[in-house]
Amino acid sequence: MSEKSIAPTKSLNWQSDHSVNNSIEGNLSGITEENTSTKPANQLGSGLLGWYAICSTESLEDGNLYFFSMYNEPLVLYRDKDSRARCIKDMCPHRGASFQGGVLKEGEIVCPYHGGRFSADGDCTNLDRITCQHIVDSNYNNYAKKIHLYQYPCVEKNGYLYIYYTGRAKTNLQDFEIKSSLDNLDPENYGFKTDEYAYEEVCVDFKCDWARIIENHLDILHIFWIHGDTIPDKDVNKEVITSFNQKIKRDGRHIESKYNYKSKDLGEFITLKFLPPGRVCIYKGTPETARYIQVLDHIPLAKNRARVIVRHYRKFLKNKLLTNLVLFKQLQHRIYYRIFSEDYLVLKTQTFNEQMGYIQKDNVKLLGEDKMIQYYWDWYKSSLNKDRPWELHPTTENTNSIYLDKPMDYPPENTKLVDTNNRSIILNLLLRLLFPIGLIVLVL
Ligand code: FES
Ligand SMILES: [Fe+2]
Known part of the structure; x- marks a missing residue:
């Protein structure tokens, strides 16, 4: 793996003094919790400022x-x-x-x-x-x-470009003091071998709260419901919503939730990892054996503006020629654009409701299966209090909005890329049809 760096050499990897000393075993409607952090439960190694x-x-x-x-x-x-x-x-x-x-x-x-x-x-x-x-x-x-x-x-x-963001x-x-390790974000350090997989990547911009998008990606239940008709997986649709045995772990590096089928023979359905501040990994099965994984990066562009990069790593269809032939990339893009637009209205309305103060402790209820989301909000709120990133470059309604719409380049806000992708699918299908027709005409 190549690594080019223009970061300062000073690196403070606080993980090294971090040992497993605390473990809570409990069962909340099929949920096992494990806390392997020596820090208070809601503190991961990185706050909102970092890589x-x-x-x-x-x-x-x-x-x-x-x-x-x-x-x-x-x-x-x-x-x-x-x-x-x-x-x-x-x-x-x-x-x-x-x-x-x-x-x-x-x-x-x-x-x-x-x-x-x-x-x-x-x-x-x-x-x-x-x-x-x-x-x-x-x-x-x-x-x-x-x-x-x-x-x-x-x-x-x-293949990623990372910045260490401090707001200053x-x-x-050389004057930067790096307080969190970039290694914490690396899927390789969680049992996943990147070079065994091929990947496609999609970028999406949303006009909504950054933190809500991460919550959405840690929410396993909505996948069956809102995306049930779009995700091409027979195990994921409205008819098969099922409950899982859930195992949750958090340590200084990440929060992890494993969802196992209730029947032991079926093994693991999905493993989710939240790697602060902005990365979510979703593994189909265990990280070591997953048939595919998604790595989602969340970028807080501005108030009510966020970007998501999703990389879909897969073990199947790794051959480039074949991938091009069956238009795999374009079809993947099509699915992702659709999935993200399915979430979009929800995310925008949640953002509004949150900002209006409607989403408060007594007004919404996290259920047993939402434990990981609870852990995530614990981290988010404590980091928000500590780092206060939105107070570093605050804007008001009087601030000129010149920069706000500039980076909103990707769907669903801007459908240009969806249209281009759809046109490319149609054009390529036509070309693939024309070729055999032309051949037949020639022979005749
Ligand atoms: S050269 Fe940049 S503002 Fe003058
Ligand atoms: Fe979603």
């Missing part, structure tokens, strides 16, 4: 600027002259313009407003271009110090 997967490495090509945001803060990713990914605040330190409309020249980002150009380390490399020469000459050091890009640590690993971008990457 987030932002996009796949292929989606960041040399020469391209990738705009997004985190907790309202506008950011941009690009590759420097050595092709290493950089994550900077989308604000030129000369006079505060966005880099939208800017370009990359030999891996240096150039501001569209006055042409300010910045090296990978963030220094302005053409000060004489953006100010009068005599000012630069007389007060160069003082001036140069102020014109500097603000950055976040950025690492590429297993710095001019020097």
Whole structure:
């Protein structure tokens, strides 16, 4: 596995002092709980500030600027002259313009407003271009110090691009203190061998609360109901809703819930893992033997704006040629777009109800099977109190909304990609039909 890193070397992996010393065995309507954390039950190793997967490495090509945001803060990713990914605040330190409309020249980002150009380390490399020469000459050091890009640590690993988000971008990457380990997010560290699988990936943007989307992905019951007609699995539909034996575990790294069929012969149905702050893994069966797994990354773009990247790893149909022939990628995209739009109205209404204060302790009831969701909210609320990420770059209704809709590139909010995907399916089917017809015509 390749790993390119421009994160500071200082790494604090708190797991190392973390031993198993506490175990609760109980049975709440078929649920077994196990707490292997020495920290208070609601504290995982990472809070809301930490490592987030932002996009796949292929989606960041040399020469391209990738705009997004985190907790309202506008950011941009690009590759420097050595092709290493950089994550900077989308604000030129000369006079505060966005880099939208800017370009990359030999891996240096150039501001569209006055042409300010910045090296990978963030220094302005053409000060004489953006100010009068005599000012630069007389007060160069003082001036140069102020014109500097603000950055976040950025690492590429297993085909993902991660940033270490703290809400406080710095001019020097070495000044970051990394408090959580990126390894905690790695499915390889939970018994899953990535290179035995092929994968397809889909990106979706939602206008709703980020935390609610994660809850949705930890909710096993809704899959049978709302997605029952869409998921191509005979075990998952409205008719077969069944109850499972559930085993829940949480330690400093993650919360895990295993769902076993009640009949022992059938074994494990699904294992769910929440890897804070933004990753959910869903394994069909045990992580070691799963026929497929989904890795879902959740990115808190802004208030009421969130992005999800879902990667579907599978053991079947790994051959690229065959995958292309049967249009597997396009058909997968079609299913995912549909699944996410099935959730969308629910997520938007829940977000509204939450923000209006309707969803309160006595107004909604988590049931026995929702124990994992309860654990997740425990973590979320304690992290929210501790990290307060939404208070780092707060907006009000008077704030200009220029950045808000910019990153909403993916369905269901924007159906352009769904339409393109559907057109591609039809076109390819026609081409596959035309070929044998043409052949027959030729023979005749
Ligand atoms: S604002 Fe960017 S160069 Fe002036
Ligand atoms: Fe869903």
